[in-house]
Each structure stands twice: as C-alpha cells, then as structure tokens.
Amino acid sequence: MRDQGADGERLTTREAAERLGVKPETVYAYVSRGRLSSRPAHGGRGSTLDAGEVDALARRTGRREPSAAADPTFRTRITLIEDNRYYFRGVDAVELAGRYGFEEVAEWLWTGVPRPGIRFSAPQESLEAARRTVAALPAHSGPMDRLRVAAVAAAATDPLRFDLSPEAVIGSARSLIPTLVGALPAVGQPDRAGDRLARQLWRRLTALPADDASLAVLDTALALLVDHDLAASTLAARVAASARAHPYAVISAGLGVLEGPLHGAASGLAHRMLAEVVQRGGAAPVVADHLRNGQRIPGLGHRIYTAEDPRAQALFALLDKIPRAAPALAAARDVVTTAARHTPLHANVDLALAVLSVSARMPAEAGETVFAVARTAGWIAHALEEYEERPLRMRPSGQYVGPRAPQPLP
Template sequence: MDDLPSLTTAETAARLGVKPASLYAYVSRGLLTRMRTAHGSRFDALEVERFARSRRRADPVGVVPGSPLMVLDTDIALIEDGNLYFRGHDALELTRERSFERLARWIWGQPDSAAPFVVDSDAWDAARSLAAAVPGDAALTRMRAAVLGLGAHAAGADTAATPQAAVRAGERLLAVLPRVVGGSAGFAEESVAKTLAVALSGRESTPELVAVMDRALGLAIDHDLAVSTLAARVAASARSSAYASVSAALAAFDSPLHGTVSRDAVVLLRRVHAGQSPARALRAGDTARFGIPGFGHRIYRGPDPRALAILEDIAALDHDGSVRGAVAQLSAAVRDRAGLHPNIDLALAALVLAGGLRDDAGVVLFGIGRVVGWIAHIADEYQRAPMRLRPQGRYTGP
C-alpha cells in the first residue's frame, strides 16, 4: 500500500467530519484500514473517499449529514436523474446549440442576440484601475477587484435592487471580466470565449479552442444552490446591489472546496500526463486533503454530465489523444478504488492541458460562466420578500 495516496489521522477525521475516536471505531469494526508507520497512523485516501461516499448513500441527494436543511424555490437549474436542465431545457443540448452570449440573454429573459457584451470606456477604466492594482497575476483576485471597481462606478438606477438593474450589471460584468483577466489595454468587441481564449493562452485563438471554451462557459452557468449562489441570494435578500451580491458570490467561490478545485485537478492530471502512475500522482503533494480533486459530486451518484460533454469536446484539441489517455488512466484508478466519477473540475483541467492554457483557466471559465447564474438568482431574489434568508440561530453555549 506504500504506492497509494495516504492521509494522516487528523486529515482523515477532517475529511469524514468525525473525531479521531470515531475514526478508530471505524477501524475496529473493519470499515477502514489503518497503516501503522514510524510517523503514526496513515489511511488510504481512496478507501476513505469510498467510505465517505457509502455513508452518504442513505441521505437525500445534495444533503450532507449534520448540515442545516434549506430548500429554496428556483426555476433556473434542475438536476434530475443525473441530467442538468436550464429553465426546463437540457443543458447539454442548449450549450451545443447556442453561444454563451445567446444563452446568457435567454437565461435572463432578454431578446435573443449573439452580439458581444459591451461597456462604456468610463466603466472599463474604473474596473481596470482596481484590477491593475492587484499584485501578481492572480486572475480570480483581479476579477474580484474589477467587480468592486464597476460597483463603485455605478450609481443610482444601476445599483437599485431591481431585476433590470441586475441584468444591466450582468452585461457589464461579462464585458469587463474576460478582459481584466489578461490585463487587456482595450475592449474590442469580441465574444467572451474568444476574449478568454487569447487571455488564457497568451496567443491567437483557434476556432476549435473558442468553441470548446464557449460550451464550458455555458455548462458552468448554474448548478442548483451552490454555496456561491446562496451567498449571492443572501446578499440580494438584504437588497445589496447586484455588484455587491456578485462580490459576495465570488468570495464564497474563491475556495478550495468550490471554485478553485480545478487548479488542483490540473496539478494532478499533469502528473499523470507526464508519465506518473495514478497512484504516485495521487500520493504526491496535498491533492487528497479535501477529497480527490476533479472526482465525485455531492449531487451526482454517477458521472457529471457537464464533465462528459467537455471531455468529449476536447477531442478537437487533443490531437494525439494523450490528455484523454491521462484522464482515462486516472479515472479508472479512482473509480476502482474510491467509486468516484470525474466531475466538471477534471474536465476543466483536461481543457487546460489540451488547450495549452494557464493553470487557473478552469477557475476563470467556471467563475465567469457562473456570473450568468448569479445574476439570474439575484434578479429573482429581488422579487421576493426582503431579508427572508436571515436564519435563526440555536444557542448551544454555556
């Protein structure tokens, strides 16, 4: 078992959400295998993932034991029988038939148009000035700064808590965010996917790359009430502006358990692509601390349909098949040992490798695509009773 990824006692207990005493009770009952080493007990990370998954099978889909149950009405995304639907239509079909721009406008209830989103030069300058102040080249941090800049520039009707103001904010965000990622000096009227293809690859785009990125953006639009979406709705419930609500969403999105997982999946997949065995690749570094990056989903019991669609599309970029081969090797190892299937984060990592993109490209695509869903949820929340998402605490102290 030395070649398998392993976790410490503390890491395993944290992964399962139990105390070490409970963990050792599992060991004594033969439910988990403990490896004794000179540095203490170790646990096979893939066995832990399989055990964690088995403990959830009796629970309703999407519910984690011990978490407060909140059910909100939504007509934006539906996940049923392993399929994803946007406003009652199959998401895989929609993203195959419509560009990201058309899909965004349709989600928002706007007239059908494939025209690029545009922004006036003053708003662009406000966003760019704050984004440029961010040290280094952290795309997600630059995006968060740009949202603050746009919010500071907006005034009056543009910050009102109305569905119309939310949609106007969404249009500005989709015009600006793809350009600040690459530190663009201008704002030529190009599609979101084409702008990002250049910004994230550092070279001229190809139609094949733009097409795959466009579909990935569309598939990221919404996925029930993810923590970032809930954060956006909570802020909107308190009648924050759409810019402030998207800032709240991005704060929750910028996390190793939600929006930035694909960055870790890139590291893992690149090791296998470079020739490491899946076991060695999984064992190296810290890839199993929050689960296996790119695998498993709390909603899907089988494969993530978004991942299947993107992995199929990257055949147009992966000319020698090496990236898909690495995905197959890694997926087989994780499925056999942990019973987990690839999710959208692994598919985005595969797109990074096949498209020659920067390592955080998957995070950027996921975040910018999700802006469309956040705006739709914010607009919907503005039409409901204010402050309805203020839960009541239950005191448990002395």
C-alpha cells in the same frame, strides 16, 4: 389555514405578516388604510388577504419589522437537476450549451427569451476603472483577487446600480461580465470589437492562438457552468440579494465564497494532478501518492451525480476533436480507470476543465477563472428571482451556547 379561492391564493393575517416581515397588527393597519383588501374567511372565522396583493406590497415597501421566522424555501425557475441531467428553465442544459454560446445562454437564463447572436460589451469608463484598480494589485495577485476588485471598481462607476428593476439589473450584468473579463491582464492578441466573450477570455488565459475547436470548448464550458442550483456561492449571492444589495455586490458575495478551497479551487487541484500524470507518463503513481497521503483524487465524484457529470461528458466529446488535447485527455481517462480499482468514482467537470487548461498551456487557476466568469451570470439570475421575494427572508436564529448570562463585567 391557507385558502385557495376561485380568484387566487388567499392568506391568513399571520401568513401575510410573515411574507411582509411585519407584525399582524401592521397588517390590520395596512387593511384599514386601504393598502390591502381583506374578506371574511370561509366559516366566518377571521379574514383572508389576496396573496398577489401581499407580494406586491412586499416588493414595494420592503421589510419593516423582524419576521417571526426565516423562510428556508427557494422557489426557482432556473435550474432543475434530476436523473443525472440538469436543465435551464426546463431545457436540457447540455443541448442548450451545444447550440448557443455563453452570452446567449446567460440571456436565456435571465429572461427566458432566446436572443441568438447577442454580445455583451463593457462601457469604457467601467473598463478603464477596473483595469486601473487591477493594475494596482501586487504582482502575485491571482485571478480571483483581480475579479473581486474589478467588480468593486465597476460598481463605483455606475450611479444607477441601486436600481433593482429587472431591466436595470440585466443591463448591469451585460456590462459587468465583459468588464470583469476585460480587466484581467491579456497574454494573447488584443481584443477586437464584436468578439465573443469566450474569445476575450481565451486571450487572458493563454498565449496560444484560439482555433475554432478550442474556442468552442471554452465557450461551451462557460455555458455549461452558468448555474448549478444552490451551490454555496449561489446561496451567498441570494442572501445578498435578499438584503437588496445591488447586482455588483451580489457578484462580490458570490466571488468571495467561490474562492474557498472546497468550492471554486477544485479545478486547480485537478490541473496540477493531471499535469503530473502527463509528466510521469501514467496515473498509477500519482493516484497512489494521493491515496497514501489521505487525499481525495481531484476531478472525480460528485455529490449530486451518480454517473459521469454531464458537463464533463460534453466537454470530453469536444476535447476529443482537438489533437493537442490528446495527451491530457488520455491522462484523464487513465486517472478514472486507475481510481476505479479503489473506488467507483466518475469524472466531474473539474477534470474536464483540467484537460482544457493543461492542453492549452493555461495556468492552474484557469479553470477557477472560467468557473467564476460563467457563474456570475447564474448569480444574476438568482438575484433577479430573489429581488421578487420578501426582503431579508433568510434570517435564521442563532442557538446561543456561550456562558450563562449575566456574567460579571470583565
């Protein structure tokens, strides 16, 4: 049984072995060599080890042997979701995004230290390599294709990418995120030194000029979407970090899962629906078509929130101040009202992103791009946490259901 002494948490030999990913015999060897210290347990049965020493040794040595069992628990200090609200490091995420821009919120998520006014910048070598690689893709390639290859190209230019110390990982993230944005083809005015990341991204989503109100919506959307607990892409990123993949590979893992139609692509479906509602002058025929075809209505409902998604609430309030967004915003509200006759679902963040993309003449994939760029910061935050955990702890056992062995050689 685990012991909690006056000087901290104590572990049994078996518990220490599980944390280290080794056999109990190896723990005894660590003690005999002085790498761990032990003392008799209460009652004189067995010995216990200091949990802090064990965790420090795990971080230094990595996993040496297969663990007896996977650890399904994710201890996190990043995001809490409860009572239809969500919080970054205990601070209301909507209030945080209302006061600070994306880069400042990302920095807060990584370090817990506010750095007002911080700007991320891309190293020239990394940016040029990413742009050359993206330019070599076929013309029909989408933004997710471009982001994935840009991450690989940026990794190739960073010989220090295998340094997993917090300072190095955060430094890589500060340069990688603007590299990803800068590698996307620009359709607006050229970038200027010192531009916020949101302004750089705007120029890659639409040719319309970025007025302050519209830019505030995009910057807030990025800040709101930084993290949302253990979504599928975040879980993939943590698995990669558990294997001690470098931060560029962690981002690549997250991007690979994000492209799935059940995750990052949802905002594109909402965009197309909303554009059709605006074109047809009302939501009723569009909603009816979706229901007739057995399709769910994009942009409505969320598996966590029983009321309206707080991210959607915040973005709708900002969009309401932009005259150009009025038709798309009215269409979104019409969708919610019309669908409520069939099922009581509330708007989620995908519908709010669709209002932004439709009103700003962005492509249907714009919401997915915003989501991906924002979430890279969250994946880095989770990687920083996972690097502090026992390596390769997420190793479930498969339940074999194939032919009974041995079978004859084919």
